[in-house]
Amino acid sequence: MKGWRGLLLGLIVTVASLWLALRGNDLxxxxxxxxxxxxxxxxxxxxxxxxxxxxxxxRWRALxxxxxxxxxxxxxxxxxxxxxxxxxxxxxxxxxSFLTTRLTPPISMFTSLSSVVVxxxxxxxxxxxxxxxAIVIAPASAAVPPEISRAAVITGVIGILxxxxxxxxxARRTLAHSILNFGLRLLPILERLHLRGFVDxxxxxxAALGSLRGAVAVFVWWGVSWATSILAAYFLMAIFxxxxxxxxxxxSIAVASFAVALPALPGNVGPFEAAILVxxxxxxxxxDQFGEQSLAYAIVLHILNAFSxxxxxxxxxxxxxxxxxxxxxxxxQMASRERxxxxxxxxxxxxxxxxx
Numbered sequence: 001m002k003g004w005r006g007l008l009l010g011l012i013v014t015v016a017s018l019w020l021a022l023r024g025n026d027l028x029x030x031x032x033x034x035x036x037x038x039x040x041x042x043x044x045x046x047x048x049x050x051x052x053x054x055x056x057x058x059r060w061r062a063l064x065x066x067x068x069x070x071x072x073x074x075x076x077x078x079x080x081x082x083x084x085x086x087x088x089x090x091x092x093x094x095x096x097s098f099l100t101t102r103l104t105p106p107i108s109m110f111t112s113l114s115s116v117v118v119x120x121x122x123x124x125x126x127x128x129x130x131x132x133x134a135i136v137i138a139p140a141s142a143a144v145p146p147e148i149s150r151a152a153v154i155t156g157v158i159g160i161l162x163x164x165x166x167x168x169x170x171a172r173r174t175l176a177h178s179i180l181n182f183g184l185r186l187l188p189i190l191e192r193l194h195l196r197g198f199v200d201x202x203x204x205x206x207a208a209l210g211s212l213r214g215a216v217a218v219f220v221w222w223g224v225s226w227a228t229s230i231l232a233a234y235f236l237m238a239i240f241x242x243x244x245x246x247x248x249x250x251x252s253i254a255v256a257s258f259a260v261a262l263p264a265l266p267g268n269v270g271p272f273e274a275a276i277l278v279x280x281x282x283x284x285x286x287x288d289q290f291g292e293q294s295l296a297y298a299i300v301l302h303i304l305n306a307f308s309x310x311x312x313x314x315x316x317x318x319x320x321x322x323x324x325x326x327x328x329x330x331x332x333q334m335a336s337r338e339r340x341x342x343x344x345x346x347x348x349x350x351x352x353x354x355x356x
Contacts, residue, residue, distance in 0.1 A: 013262055109334070240300075251279040
């Protein structure tokens with residue numbers, strides 16, 4: 001999809017989502033909710049958001065089999081989050097892959113991108129876990145809407161199958177090569193793409209799932225990092241609600257995780273707020289009675305998340321010794337670059353970084 005088409009689609013999604021989020025809400029009452037907020041709860045909320053970013057850095061390092069330090073993992077990951085927040089088309093993922101090629105020793109951009117894919121698959125699985133926990137702790141008078149449950153099941157199947165396939169192929173490289181060789185015999189024209197080196201680098205990004213020790217490390221950091229997200233949501237909910245609930249916290253974060261995948265303007269403005277409102281309504285805070293408070297909560301949660309990404313991203317730029325302008329330029333070049341046609345071209349980013 002051309003860049004302008006993606007931006008147009010993002011604009012449409014953002015406007016539609018904002019309309020849904022604002023529909024039926026009295027903006028003056030939203031202002032009253034802000035005025036009456038108990039902002040002391042910003043402190044634990046912000047603490048758990050930043051702690052979550054640290055724990056996610058440990059998860060990404062585990063996914064890459066400790067091939068980068070925790071500081072590099074934290075810096076590069078948050079630079080990616082920052083770019084996803086301020087730029088369209090999720091260029092942050094490409095920025096992460098570029099920055100890993102500058103490390104010593106460098107990490108292939110395909111390995112880095114593959115690890116990000118695995119990271120996203122584990123996040124899909126987290127949505128299922130959050131909704132399952134919500135079902136377990138749901139009050140007798142409440143029930144998780146069937147639409148959310150069905151979406152969770154579909155998401156869970158995709159996540160489990162994706163991680164399972166990547167884990168098996170990463171652990172059994174000969175099987176991966178046999179499958180590739182079979183495909184190349186059927187379509188010999190693909191030989192010119194030199195896919196063997198490409199496949200190995202992709203599987204390097206999922207290598208942690210190919211061993212029990214690596215998989216345990218990934219899922220331990222996955223679990224504790226998502227726990228901080230729920231804790232942050234609960235404390236930030238307490239700013240506007242006298243009696244926040246874990247049930248609503250779980251559902252609002254789960255539904256918001258679906259919204260992140262939607263094509264929207266930078267920062268996911270609109271889909272995030274609309275998703276939080278849906279999750280809060282499903283969690284017992286209906287739109288008619290609590291709509292303005294829920295919207296105020298969604299805005300604060302979104303702003304605090306965005307601020308944490310940008311602030312940690314700026315730290316990451318300083319730590320990686322690169323300017324934002326240079327990174328954006330190199331990222332756009334990588335995003336528009338044609339598929340490598342040879343093993344040498346696949347290794348080119350590493351060779352460039354080693355010589356610089």
